[in-house]
Amino acid sequence: MRLSPAVRLSEYFMPTLKENPSEAEIASHRLMLRAGMVRQASAGIYSWLPMGFRVLKKIEQIVREEQDAAGANEVMMPTIQSADLWRKSGRYDDYGKEMLRITDRHDREMLYGPTNEELITDIFRDGARSYKDVPQMLYHIQWKFRDEVRPRFGVMRGREFYMKDGYSFDLTVEDGIKSYNKMFASYLRTYARMGLKVIPMRADTGPIGGENSHEFIILADTGESEVFCHSDFLGLDPLAEKTDYKADLQPIVDKWTAMYAATEEMHDQARFESEVPEDKRISARGIEVGHIFFFGDKYSAPLGAVVQTSDDKQVPVQMGSYGIGVSRLVGAIIEACHDENGIIWPEAVAPFKVGLINLRTGDDACDKACEDIFAKLQVMGVEVMYDDRSERAGVKFANMDLIGLPWQLVVGPKGLANGVVELKNRKSGEKQELPLDKALELVAG
Structure with a gap:
């Protein structure tokens, strides 16, 4: 998509507001409404106006460029998925009321996808047969829906959201960790290019599953959860050294995970105090802007995504999942970059x-x-x-x-x-x- 480089404000649709909207609880929601970036269509669902849309597309493009650089291939998957796939994985009933369930005119049970592990596994299963077909990384950037009980904070916690989901497929656990490390490094570069200081933190895997997981957090006063970390994170620059995706990226991961960093759910106060000098401790609010998982064969085994090894064995592929909330990032950047007069856009994502x-x-x-x-x-x-x-x-x-x-x-x-x-x-x-x-x-x- 080509972004127009110049506009006249007299001809531009930017319906700004002088007063703070009463429904806006946090800075990003207030400023996005006042700056004419979005307008609410219904609870937790927004129309993106020209100004907001430009920012959304700039963030999307940075995400795309860094995914491509890491060797991932872009696809497009549908928003509506079959309930049968989710039953095979065991998640259809487990996911809860956040899943919007739909019945079509032929009484087939469908759903508006909140995520895509099942569908991408099904696609891979039909297209890969041999160890020669891996490793593979696929991603898409698509609208998703989760029926939040109480959507709030504008695009930060809406029901409809624009998201990058990536998936890796590998023959062995060791290879799967290598793909996980690629995405870890790619995420560091992605956020740095947007002008953000991001901190990776060990995370709970939640409904996605698996054992290895990191959240990528930016500090902001209105963050959803309390976070604890070493202040030296703020001095690290992922763009200062070239990332070679053909090399072993474990040293980069080790560098960024050597210091203490945890959300309140994973926080160990005794460890925090013993590992981090008092003058280096940060206790603040944080906003999650990305989440990565390595979950092995959690989906590939029940969905039959297997490949033949070089010694003629059939094994389920090892998988990882990698999410970035593109629309959420618009709000998160504003939360981290504003003052009493309005937004302060980093140049890379400014409209x-x-x-x-x-x-x-x-x-x-x-x-x-x-x-x-x-x-x-x-x-x-x-x-x-x-x-x-x-x-x-x-x-x-x-x-x-x-x-x-x-x-x-x-x-x-x-x-x-x-x-x-x-x-x-x-x-x-x-x-x-x-x-x-x-x-x-x-x-x-």
Whole structure:
């Protein structure tokens, strides 16, 4: 999908709100509604408006690029699945009321998929026969549904959500752990590219099953659960060293799991105090933005996903499952990146990189300068939103702070007379008066 690099705010659909919506309990829900990113269609189900959709697609693309780099192949699976598959795995009755069960016109029992372990195993079973067909990693990015008892917090805990699910298929447990490690390393890179500091934490496997599992957590005051970890995690940078997916990635996993990190469900206070110096202890709230599992033959055995070994034995493949909540990440990033004035987008996922503000729309000099800048930014490949509306300066500044674009380029009569424009960095709040060429050089860098 090609994202348009430039829009005029006078022609853009961005229905912002001045007041905080009464139903919004947390910052991301409040700011997404106020910034015109989403609108609720029904309880826990949202329409994504142009601004929100752009962010959603940027996050999706980063996820896709990192999955591809790790050697996973993208597929697309349906949202509606057969209940029979889930009965074979034993999960149809166990999953509970969160599963939306459906009967079609022929009285066949169906369900709106909350996850895809059964279906992907069935696909693999029909397409793989030999040890020569593994290892294999498949993933898809699709809408899913879980009928939450009380959907809340906007897209953070909705009923319908957009998610990347990946699955690995291997001949042996040892090979399965290698695939798990690939996804572990891939996830570290994925979140780092989004500008997030993520901490992998040993996790309960829940209804997915298996023994090996990690949650990937970002720290935020409004996080769902309390987390405990070593502060040195915040100084690690997954992008500082190249990840070679053909090599043994166990050292990377060991590096990121050597220090203490646990959610409240897995927390051991005595171990935390003995392993982490007092001045290095972090006790905070955290948001889960990804979850990976290695569960061996939990699904492959009952569903008959077996391959023939080199000595003619039939063995069930070893499987892992790897999830990233793409729509959830939009809210999670806002929770971690905002202030009292609005959102502060990391550049990699910002809907536009630059907000161009015309302080005096209708003034010939200002209009001409802004049109020239607007055109230059497009040629430079810089995504720009041009506020060309006939609004007061205060309204324009407030809107730009609210929607959180990384840079604000301000053009006014006084600045033009002095040969300068104002450049504001949204994250730091720093403002500079610069010649236009210098300002353009900075935002393009």
